[in-house]
Amino acid sequence: MSHLPFEILRPIFDDLKEKEDVLQCQRTCKQWYKASVLYLYTTVILQSEKQTQQYARTILKSPQLASCLRVIDTEKLLTKVKYRGENILPTHVYSANDEYFGDFYNWDDTRFSDMYGAEYRSSNKINNKEYLLDTIIRQCPNVIRIKMKEPPTVFWQKLSEAAIQEQLLHLSKLPAPTDCNMEFYIKTALYFKNSLQSLYIYEEGFYLNAGVSKETVFMVLRRRISEFIRLKRIDIFFLPYRRLNNLDGLIEDCPHLEKINIRMRFEDININRFDEVEPTTLINARPDIRVFKSENTITATNMNQLKYMMQKFTNLQRLVIILALYEAIDHHDSVTKLSVLAQFFGYLMLIPVCKVKMIINRAMFIEAWNEFTSKTDQSKELIMKYATTFGDNDELTVVEIEQDFIKVSYIVTKRCNVFPHVGVLLHSGQTIRSLTIEDIWSKNAYRNSEYTLYDALNCFDLLLDIFQLCPLLQKITLRSPKDMVLSGELVYQHTELKSLHITQLEPNYHYKFLRHVSFCLPKLKKLHLQYNNNDRVDNRPTVIIVDIPNTSLDVFIWEYCFFYYKPMDTLPFSIKLKTKEDTKFYVFSNKRIVISDEKEYEDLLPNHLRIEIICEGLKEFRLVMPPFSHMF
Secondary structure, eight states: OTTOOHHHHHHHHHTOOSHHHHHHHHHHOHHHHHHHHHHHHSEEEOOSHHHHHHHHHHHHHOHHHHHHOOEEEOTTTTSOOOOTTTTTOOOOOSOTTSOOOOGGGSOOOOOHHHHHTHHHHTOTTSOHHHHHHHHHHHHOTTOOEEEOSSOOHHHHHHHHHHHHTTOOTTOOBOOOOOGGGHHHHHHHHHHTTTTOOEEEEOOTTOBSSTTTOOOBHHHHHHHHGGGOTTOOEEEESOOGGGOGGGGHHHHHTOTTOOEEEEOOSSOOSOTTSSOOOOOOSOOOOOTTOOEEEEEEEEEOTTSHHHHHHHHHOTTOSEEEEEEEEOOOOOTTTHHHHHHHHHHHHHHHHTOSEEEEEEEEEHHHHHHHHHHHHHHOOOOSEEEEEEEEOSSSOOSEEEEEEOSSEEEEEEEEOTTOOSOTHHHHHHHHGGGOOEEEEEOOOOHHHHHOTTOGGGTTOOHHHHHHHHHHHOTTOOEEEEESOOOOOOOSOOOOOOSSOOEEEEEEEOSOSBOTHHHHHHHHOTTOOEEEEEEEEOSOOOSSOEEEEEEEEEEEEEEEEEEEEEOSSSOGGGOOEEEEEEOSSOEEEEEEETTEEEEEOHHHHHOOOTTOEEEEEEEEEEEEEEEEETTEEEEO
């Protein structure tokens, strides 16, 4: 235990809640004491003036503790949030021979005037942050980052002076500047060009030496970006014409780049006002760039931006981006567009951490997705969500792709005569293994006679259609269904489906469709039903029958959601479980489920909920009544 490295001890210290526990860890051995010093003084977060004073006093007294500092965070100094360490951080010193340790955490009324004497008292207009910065520059040679919100001009001046005097040689990142201090930020960054690993790049609108020079911030950094020999991350607040390939030269001048973050502060209103031009230069692949993130929309009308991403970033481990592909398919280049988009879907599937949002023409998505799935077997869950609108724009679809799922949001308008997901499942249903259909029924649209699509809506028939279109489907979730009633003859059995989850079931005390589910899903092992009750409690008992006679389940989850005033965990209920082997009875009493008998089960009380489960076999039953949850 005495030889555990700091990487293992850090999460141990993170879990400690009491001051005595930290003290005990310090007394364990010298290795643990040194680890606690690193833990407490490597990253320091200051949230009050008193803490700022105490920390400055501590590092003035102890050069050893000052040398531990790597990151100092003063962004929360103006907030009133309680500092997490005030009640838990230790004041114990390992031995009398060790360096001074802990006065930063002994709160008293020490002020900067006690540390700096007449110099501080004669200049009461100087902010405590300035004295803290002076102290850090003099005492903390290993600091790599100073976090400060909206740093003033004097901050940049002091850092520049420190660089000239060869101090803070390990500084790797500067705080983001304000618009007023853009010029000071650039000059300070150039002073630290040999150590900075992260850089902010702003748009063309900011000029240096306004009225004298026509050179902008972007022009200066673009011209001298190669001088930052350790640069690994750039945060770009300027994307020319919102095209990624326009930054290619900048990226190539940063040979050690690993992360790119695009954070445009202003959105273009007309995103299609610039014609997208095919890149004329050869694209050099950069497998060393592992992270690409964009908080704003990137236009990819002619697919050139998608081709650029696939050729440039060949080894991404994290991708966060919003893409706009508004234009409909043109018969002149439809094959090329669909092929590139299908390739891009495959490209996204290989990225471990992916969060991509695409605003795309619906017909284009369906054709490209069908082309992709016809060549590749993808295992992500497919989520299809519906939203109704009283407008007429149903041509756009929002597609969200993340690590575990692909979510497609459709808009249903008055002109729709078929649900759009059918077009996807007809061609790609053969590859789908997990599917969720959300909000297919809309109360507002259902009441509007102009929405003819909902006239003949039967969600159970729709469920059976999905079973036939997706023969390999293993899990399906249906949220907020309507009219779960079989309208025709049941002739199809799905032998692959293992899990069925239906939420927001309408109040219906005998779900007859479950008998049909039991017939058409012979391999079903997990059934999760959520029942919503919007009514107030009256004096009549509620009897709910779950009849799946041909099914032997591993897990059955019954979720009962209430919307009235009565506490969820005080509602009395009982359960009757009838399987092929025997019949058992259970009652809920005093927040516990206990075995009962038939007499007690039949003695229904007012407001009593009774659940009857009929199945071939059941290994586990879970009852969820928020905030109560029980399993037996």
